[in-house]
Amino acid sequence: MSGSGYAQVATSTPDSLTTSATSADSLLNELVDSKETPALLPPHMIFTQRFFWGPRGVLRNLKVAPLTPEGRAHELKIRRTMLVSHQVMGFVTLAGFIAQxxxxxxxxxxxxxxxxxxxxxxxxxxxxxxxxxxxxALLSLAAPPKMVLERSGFSSIKLHKYLAVLHIAGMITTNVLSGMIDSHPELKPYHRAAAYTTFGAFAASIIAIKF
Incomplete structure (x- = not known):
């Protein structure tokens, strides 16, 4: 074998070894060992997620949550726990809305x-x-960002988010009007309408995410 031929084989060997890894464990090892920074965060995050978990977020700067493949794997477990708690607290809040x-x-x-x-x-x-x-709300807003991008098109998750904007606005309006009723009793019908709208949007958001 000529010297040039030997050089071609030698330079191609590392590439073939890298592409041969197919298991989940080897994929994680590739991310850790790679000289290039892997895309560990989605390009779009809500402002609270960016504040806590963004590349320059508070938790990154304090070294509490280093932005590494292992760290992101742990964050996704935290995210799951927080979102399950978010759903449980959602039902508790819905029961409170009904009683109120x-x-x-x-x-x-x-x-x-x-x-x-x-x-x-x-x-x-x-x-x-x-x-x-x-x-x-905080359990959702402060949860670590997900790993993958959302699918394009309409989905129950997006409907849940749109309804969240509506019931957050309704919740603020209901509380503001509640504080004004004593001096302005004529606002009672508007307070009632805001409360019912908030309840309806909140209940619909739970139904959307569950079904």
Whole structure:
């Protein structure tokens, strides 16, 4: 064999060894050993994910969550746990919405001592719903970003996100109007409409993601 022929075989050998890895473990090893930076984060993230988990996010700068293949594998497990908790808290919040709606409907026609008791119950439920709703939202907004891109076209996940924008706006509106009712009782119908809209959008978002 000539010297030039030997050189051609030698230079082609590393490439053939690299492309021969097909298992999940060997793929991870390729990512770790590669001299090129692998695409570990999706190109598009919501602002909260970018703040915490982006290439220059808080957790990266504090060295709490290094941007490595192993680190991203761990983050995806954290993401799954947070999103499962997000769903559970969503059902808890939905139950709170229903209870608050029942009490609120009775409150409109209540008078005297009954009105005072129902008002206290309604206020307590409102506080609980605000807490569970905020927790539900944060579990989704602060979860680590996913690994792959979303498929193009319409999906239940996208519908869930669109409805989330609606019920977040409704939640803010409901709380603002609630604080204004004492001095402006004429706002009660608008407060009621905002509350029902928020409940409807929230319930629809849960149905969309589950079914």
């Amino acid at each position: 709606g029942i009490v609120g409907a009775k409150l409109y026609d209540a008078k005297g001592e009954s009105f005072g008791k129902l008002l206290n119950t309604h206020s307590t439920l409102a506080t609980c719903v605000n807490i569970t709703y905020t927790t539900t």
